[in-house]
Amino acid sequence: MRKLLKILLPPFVGFAAYFLAVRYSSVYFQLRIDEIGEGTVQGFMAYYRYALPLLFVVAVLTQAIIVVPLWDKVTHKSAWGKAISFFILFFICLVFAAGISYLIWDRQTGTGHLIRTCLFLSAVQLGYWIINILVLSLFKIKAPKTT
Numbered sequence: 782m783r784k785l786l787k788i789l790l791p792p793f794v795g796f797a798a799y800f801l802a803v804r805y806s807s808v809y810f811q812l813r814i815d816e817i818g819e820g821t822v823q824g825f826m827a828y829y830r831y832a833l834p835l836l837f838v839v840a841v842l843t844q845a846i847i848v849v850p851l852w853d854k855v856t857h858k859s860a861w862g863k864a865i866s867f868f869i870l871f872f873i874c875l876v877f878a879a880g881i882s883y884l885i886w887d888r889q890t891g892t893g894h895l896i897r898t899c900l901f902l903s904a905v906q907l908g909y910w911i912i913n914i915l916v917l918s919l920f921k922i923k924a925p926k927t928t
Contacts, residue, residue: 783920787849791916792840795909796833803829822901824885844913852917870910878902 803809803826812827829836855866882899 784849787852787917787920788841788845791848791913792837792844794916795912796837796840798912799829799905799909800833825901825905848913848917856921871907874906874910875899875903878906 806826808823808826809830812823812830814827814831816824816827817831851866855863858866878899881902882895886895886898
């Protein structure tokens with residue numbers, strides 16, 4: 782049961798946070814599917830709104846296949862090893878954000894738009910992973926013994 786919670790709960794909490802942010806934004810009911818890929822916040826919100834079930838399935842599969850096994854290995858490392866693991870996660874987020882930003886980048890908007898999109902996507906990914914790590918770290922807290 783604990784392993785199942787480690788797989789389902791972190792993605793659920795992360796996606797719930799983003800769902801609430803998107804759902805209760807002032808532009809939620811104005812989002813259109815043709816805004817996806819514009820490299821704007823509204824385009825990202827539209828993508829999230831329409832692809833949420835698929836994204837959640839991918840997040841759960843990623844959690845089960847990659848994250849939980851890595852988490853179990855990282856928790857036994859020293860503080861320095863944990864810091865290195867966090868910087869590797871940061872680098873991976875930056876690489877994926879740069880790749881996605883480049884794919885949706887329109888050269889006519891200039892490189893400034895590419896950089897802003899890359900930073901935004903990096904922040905979204907890092908926000909998700911920080912929430913994920915915080916929820917996973919709750920599983921490491923031992924309950925006090927009762928007599």
